[in-house]
Amino acid sequence: MYWGVMAGQTVWGIIEEGWRKGPWTAEEDRLLIEYVRLHGEGRWNSVARLAGLKRNGKSCRLRWVNYLRPDLKRGQITPHEESIILELHAMWGNRWSTIARSLPGRTDNEIKNYWRTHFKKKGKVPSDAAENVKNRLLKRQKFHKQQQQQLQQQQQEQYPLFLMKQELDNMYSNTTDEEQSYFHSMLNGSLSMPEVNEDILWDGLWNLDDVHDNFATAFASSKASLHNLVTPFC
């Protein structure tokens, strides 16, 4: 344990190879926020030099991403968020960052912690919805192996379908809970859709790694047109 002085305050921390460890002080937070404001995110290893922080890059990045980012949503996980976590975990497993991308304002760390305390430890049975999604995924993965080779040809032959899938990918991102809930509710009515279309649709909806940011706009402009877009898949 090391007792140090920072900005006139006596603080505790561990100094290892020149780097401070342990809980962040308010002054360190302030320095990091100021650094990001001036230089943007990234180049975390420059923080020590440019901001005067005795923290390594990893520590700075983690502090920013999990705690200081202005767009973080504070407070308890809502039931709707919980259901999304369950559904996505059923599909992606412990890919917390992937799951977090579908929950604006929530961090992978937060979701990971929530999952561990609420589900894993208790062995809580996932919801029926999550089970359904998991089953669909397994079925889809199997199906995909057979379909993959035909996919490119399919995209060419069914160009409008491919366009719609792309559009759904684009539109799903950056939506509010309410909007995503509406979208989900529409999909809930689509569970009996033909297998091929279901697979394509789910693939589009949940492959959120490369989503874009115009769903909210499209949603605001016309829920009806979105419904028309989805209905052909149902």
Add this chain to the structure above:
DNA sequence: AACAAACCCAACCGCCCTCAG
């Protein structure tokens, strides 16, 4: 009131991937 157990969450660790040189 005191203690233990459970819960919560910030932070660290180690592995992996990407990319520039």
Add this chain to the structure above:
DNA sequence: CCTGAGGGCGGTTGGGTTTGT
């Protein structure tokens, strides 16, 4: 190609807080 730096990610830890007995 090889290598090292930088960064992302999932797993784990440890300490503070809350709840139960």
